[in-house]
Amino acid sequence: MQPKQAFTPVAEEAGSSTGALVLAWLFVGIPLAWGVSQTFIKALALFK
Amino acid sequence: MAETTSLLDRARTIAPPGYNRWLVPPAALAIHLAIGQAYAFSVFKKPLGALLSLDVNKPSPGDWTASQIGWTFSIAIVLLGLSAAVFGKWLERVGPRKAMLASALCFAGGFFIGSLGVHLRSLPLFYFGYGFVGGIGLGIGYISPVSTLIKWFPDRKGVATGMAIMGFGGGAMIGSPLAVGLMAHFKTPTDLGVAPTLLVMGLIYFLFMQFGIWSIRVPADDWQPAGYVPSKEHSALITSGNVSADNAIKTPQFWLLWTVLLCNVTAGIGVLETASPLIQETFSDGVLGTGKGVTAAAAAGFVGLLSLFNLLGRFFWSSASDKLGRKVTYAIYFGLGILLYALIPTLGHGAQLTLFVVVACVILSMYGGGFATIPAYLSDLFGKYQVGAIHGRLLTAWSTAGVLGPFIVNALSESRKHEGLKGADAYQTVFYTMAALLVVGLAANLAVRPVREEFYEKGPVTAEAGGH
Numbered sequence: 001m002q003p004k005q006a007f008t009p010v011a012e013e014a015g016s017s018t019g020a021l022v023l024a025w026l027f028v029g030i031p032l033a034w035g036v037s038q039t040f041i042k043a044l045a046l047f048k
Numbered sequence: 049m050a051e052t053t054s055l056l057d058r059a060r061t062i063a064p065p066g067y068n069r070w071l072v073p074p075a076a077l078a079i080h081l082a083i084g085q086a087y088a089f090s091v092f093k094k095p096l097g098a099l100l101s102l103d104v105n106k107p108s109p110g111d112w113t114a115s116q117i118g119w120t121f122s123i124a125i126v127l128l129g130l131s132a133a134v135f136g137k138w139l140e141r142v143g144p145r146k147a148m149l150a151s152a153l154c155f156a157g158g159f160f161i162g163s164l165g166v167h168l169r170s171l172p173l174f175y176f177g178y179g180f181v182g183g184i185g186l187g188i189g190y191i192s193p194v195s196t197l198i199k200w201f202p203d204r205k206g207v208a209t210g211m212a213i214m215g216f217g218g219g220a221m222i223g224s225p226l227a228v229g230l231m232a233h234f235k236t237p238t239d240l241g242v243a244p245t246l247l248v249m250g251l252i253y254f255l256f257m258q259f260g261i262w263s264i265r266v267p268a269d270d271w272q273p274a275g276y277v278p279s280k281e282h283s284a285l286i287t288s289g290n291v292s293a294d295n296a297i298k299t300p301q302f303w304l305l306w307t308v309l310l311c312n313v314t315a316g317i318g319v320l321e322t323a324s325p326l327i328q329e330t331f332s333d334g335v336l337g338t339g340k341g342v343t344a345a346a347a348a349g350f351v352g353l354l355s356l357f358n359l360l361g362r363f364f365w366s367s368a369s370d371k372l373g374r375k376v377t378y379a380i381y382f383g384l385g386i387l388l389y390a391l392i393p394t395l396g397h398g399a400q401l402t403l404f405v406v407v408a409c410v411i412l413s414m415y416g417g418g419f420a421t422i423p424a425y426l427s428d429l430f431g432k433y434q435v436g437a438i439h440g441r442l443l444t445a446w447s448t449a450g451v452l453g454p455f456i457v458n459a460l461s462e463s464r465k466h467e468g469l470k471g472a473d474a475y476q477t478v479f480y481t482m483a484a485l486l487v488v489g490l491a492a493n494l495a496v497r498p499v500r501e502e503f504y505e506k507g508p509v510t511a512e513a514g515g516h
Contacts, residue, residue, distance in 0.1 A: 024074035027259055028081060028215070035221030039356055045349035046342075046405070 084219015127183025158182020159250025210366025316415025365417025396472025
């Protein structure tokens with residue numbers, strides 16, 4: 001049986017950069033922040 | 049085709065040396081932020097109930113009723129639990145990428161079929177699409193990143209799963225304004241725009257989930273965080289063995305945690321279900337004075353605030369459980385919960401609006417925390433071998449609570465209202481019942497002991513069998 005690492009494509013060997021990390025978090029963070037801000041704006045009605 | 053299939057294989061998702069594990073939570077969030085849309089289903093209720101009349105305030109006799117539409121969400125939640133239970137072991141075997149793709153296909157497919165159901169005015173087709181097929185997507189998607197995250201973060205299991213499951217709470221916050229905006233865009237004098245909205249949302253979510261599918265990685269067999277030394281703290285309940293999903297359900301610990309989740313979710317749904325009418329009826333003009341009562345818009349704001357605390361609690365409490373230990377954290381949920389649920393009617397009677405809002409927010413934070421902490425609790429007790437599959441089976445408690453919670457709340461509050469009670473009095477029994485339910489949850493949590501070694505897997509566990 002081949003070791004599992006032998007299946008790993010070359011591109012995946014490159015590792016991850018800080019840039020990729022920032023982009024990945026922005027990709028999910030921006031929609032989440034938008035959703036939270038929309039909800040927060042709605043919640044402000046309670047305090048008016 | 050063979051190449052496409054191999055790209056989905058577990059072996060192709062093994063991370064290379066030096067891979068940054070903080071890239072994994074965004075992949076998990078991409079799935080949970082999408083499927084969390086399920087909790088925003090209520091934005092479709094009024095438009096779906098006026099497909100013929102085209103006036104959300106004046107449905108025609110041929111329109112779908114609120115009760116008929118409500119069943120769609122119930123079907124989806126029941127299917128969430130069932131599919132998580134049924135497909136959990138398959139997920140452990142094939143890995144997260146294939147499972148996430150299956151989830152995306154089912155979840156988006158549910159929107160597409162649901163859209164056709166709305167277009168054809170076919171309620172059974174809508175149930176089948178959004179409820180049945182979409183519900184399967186919810187279940188597979190919900191559990192798909194959990195065991196992977198636990199394997200990447202053995203030192204911060206609560207933080208990792210809390211981040212992902214926080215996404216499920218956040219999904220509703222994105223899905224709700226997105227749906228409202230799209231329906232406004234597609235609305236015409238002869239159509240409310242529900243069908244095209246569902247179609248576009250299905251497409252958006254399918255594309256969004258691709259990020260998670262193609263960026264998810266599992267750690268190599270021998271991988272451990274740099275400098276990681278398993279903590280000796282709270283070690284009594286943290287197993288060094290591995291229990292299979294089939295063996296886990298034979299242990300009392302599984303059923304105790306099932307009861308824990310059932311009680312926590314049922315009680316939380318009690319607040320969520322009643323939030324809007326509760327605050328309007330308890331703090332009406334009659335109680336606070338003319339013009340000072342809580343309006344419908346303010347009540348919607350209250351519901352939004354609860355959603356925010358539901359989201360924040362998922363991350364806060366789950367992360368705190370890494371320090372406090374899972375058993376102590378659930379003891380806080382239940383112990384503090386009992387006091388706060390019992391306090392709600394008193395605050396209503398005393399017209400203490402600010403305190404009432406604060407207490408409700410803390411309750412909802414613990415409701416969210418209960419969801420987010422359970423995977424780490426399971427991993428502590430049963431090991432990481434098939435924790436995704438065990439988590440899937442435990443989610444049947446959520447399905448049960450999804451039916452039980454609204455039933456208890458509606459039955460008790462309606463019967464009180466028929467007796468002529470109003471405001472805080474109408475909901476008093478609901479909250480005392482929920483507090484009693486939390487006593488059961490607390491007892492179940494306190495009864496949790498380490499799993500006996502006879503349930504452990506003998507010998508090394510393999511990835512093909514659902515292990516690391």
